[in-house]
Every structure is written in structure tokens, then in C-alpha cells.
Amino acid sequence: xxxxxxxxxxxxxxxxxxxxxxxxxxxxxxxxxxxxxxxxxxxxxxxxxxxxxxxxxxxxxxxxxxxxxxxxxxxxxxxxxxxxx
Amino acid sequence: xxxxxxxxxxxxxxxxxxxxxxxxxxxxxxxxxxxxxxxxxxxxxxxxxxxxxxxxxxxxxxxxxxxxxxxxxxxxxxxxxxxxxxxxxxxxxxxxxxxxxxxxxxxxxxxxxxxxxxxxxxxxxxxxxxxxxxxxxxxxxxxxxxxxxxxxxxxxxxxxxxxxxxxxxxxxxxxxxxxxxxxxxxxxxxxxxxxxxxxxxxxxxxxxxxxxxxxxxxxxxxxxxxxxxxxxxxxxx
Numbered sequence: 001x002x003x004x005x006x007x008x009x010x011x012x013x014x015x016x017x018x019x020x021x022x023x024x025x026x027x028x029x030x031x032x033x034x035x036x037x038x039x040x041x042x043x044x045x046x047x048x049x050x051x052x053x054x055x056x057x058x059x060x061x062x063x064x065x066x067x068x069x070x071x072x073x074x075x076x077x078x079x080x081x082x083x084x085x
Numbered sequence: 086x087x088x089x090x091x092x093x094x095x096x097x098x099x100x101x102x103x104x105x106x107x108x109x110x111x112x113x114x115x116x117x118x119x120x121x122x123x124x125x126x127x128x129x130x131x132x133x134x135x136x137x138x139x140x141x142x143x144x145x146x147x148x149x150x151x152x153x154x155x156x157x158x159x160x161x162x163x164x165x166x167x168x169x170x171x172x173x174x175x176x177x178x179x180x181x182x183x184x185x186x187x188x189x190x191x192x193x194x195x196x197x198x199x200x201x202x203x204x205x206x207x208x209x210x211x212x213x214x215x216x217x218x219x220x221x222x223x224x225x226x227x228x229x230x231x232x233x234x235x236x237x238x239x240x241x242x243x244x245x246x247x248x249x250x251x252x253x254x255x256x257x258x259x260x261x262x263x264x265x266x267x268x269x270x271x272x273x274x275x276x277x278x279x280x281x282x283x284x285x286x287x288x289x290x291x292x293x294x295x296x297x298x299x300x301x302x303x304x305x306x307x308x309x310x311x312x313x314x315x316x317x318x319x320x321x322x
Binding site: 053 | 201204246247249250
């Protein structure tokens, strides 16, 4: 029971995350997979800043500049944001 | 027919800033101005917001108030500025820093704060009011000149960073303009200044406002990172 609730919460969050990524990066939903790198999604540094701002608003969290260091994939960004929930 | 925009003019309570604010308001835009006191004369058609541009929290609160009452800022005229003139040897560290903080850092604070909204709407105009003094220097104004020159490098960086988002950033360098700031000069100083202005007179605040209005327009979408002196020919060549 608990496991299902947990994985539902995670997949709900990922859906919300995906929507932000699609809106900001103008990519297809199908491209937003955990292992995708931002480079492969044609996201430059300004895109990333915009994405982080959108995620901060969507999830009502705060992400510090230093924390973005090394966050190169969708999975990494998702983990960073959800770790703050 | 020009689309009505939300305009913010810092230091729009008097002088050049006020002339700019009035011109935008007369053209049908929704205009907010900041002043340190939160007061301004001749401001019935303006939203007056209290702000001290040397304080990030104050800037944040002021812009939030504008966003709440008028909407996201689409055109920013970063004009707030002070002078603390003095010869280098007699200029304290504080006098130097205070002017940099208000004129340059203040410009950064406000521009950064409004850039988020501009990025979201993929449209924005930032016009930084520099000065001919920022281009050519002026004895007794090392601090003011440094702050105004600094705005140029900063504006160009903004221009490059935000170009892909439909946001332009430009600089206007007013020459000698008939305002309080110049009323403080002696007759001898004014005459000396006028003798090197080819057009042979002081400029009017509205003449600066006209240049700013153009740079803020849809027609100026292909103009970014420029420095436009409006100075009767003073700084040419």
C-alpha cells in the first residue's frame, strides 16, 4: 500500500516536472526521459536558468546556484527538486 | 496604434526620469515610478512606488507592488542616480562607493528583478540612463563617471544574455540637460559646458524621453547593446 502511494507521488511529481520542461525547453514530452542530458535537449545555460525558475515556482522550493553544479540530466534535476519537497 | 505597455522608471520623481515617465504616460502606457521618498509632484497619471535602489529587498518589494497593480514590467528605464562630486584626492571611499552603489549596482538590482517577467513573456526593453560623462569622463566626477561607464558594459552583457528572449538592452547618454542636477552649477560652469555643445544650448528632459520612447518601441526590436548619446553633438568624434 505504502509503496504504491510513494510511487504514485513520484510519478505525479515527474509529470509536473515534465510539463515544466516541455513548456520551458520547447521539446516533445517524449524527449523528457530521466537519462536525457540537457545538451541533447538543446538547452543552453539560459534555458536551464529558466527551467529552474519554473520548477521553483511549480514545486514552491528554492534552488541555490551552487546546487546546479553537475546537474546535467533530467534525472539529476528531478532528484534535486524533489529532495527539497 | 502603439500597444500599451507596463513601464517602470526608477528615479522618475523628477528631472530626466520624470520627463521620461510623463512622456510614456501621455502615449497611453501604464507607468510606475520609484522615488526614495515614495512621493512625487505632477504624478496623477503615474503609479508612485517607494524604493531605495541600494537595497535589494526594497527593489523586490517595489517591483512586486508594480506587478500587483499594473502587471509584469515590460519596459524598464533604469534612471535612478545620484552625484557626490569631488576631486579624486578629496573623495572619500564612501563617496565613491555610494555613487557606484546607487547608479550602477542599483541598475543591476532593478534590471535583474524585472528580467524574470520579461523572459517569461519573451518581450522586454531595458534602457539604462548613462551620461556623456560616462563616455568622456569629467574632472570632479570620477565616481559618477565610473558608475555611468559601468552601465554601458553591463547593458551590453544584458543585451547578449537576453537577446534570444526578445529582450533588448540599450543605453542613452544624455548631454547637459536643463534639470535640478545642472541648476547646481555656477554660470561660469554652464557657459563652459555650452561652449562645447555644437547645438549651443542645454537639452530638455523631453528630448531624452523621446529617444528612450523610441528604443522602447516595437520598431526598435533590432536595436540592442547600443549606446545613444543625446547631447547636441557634445561627444561626437
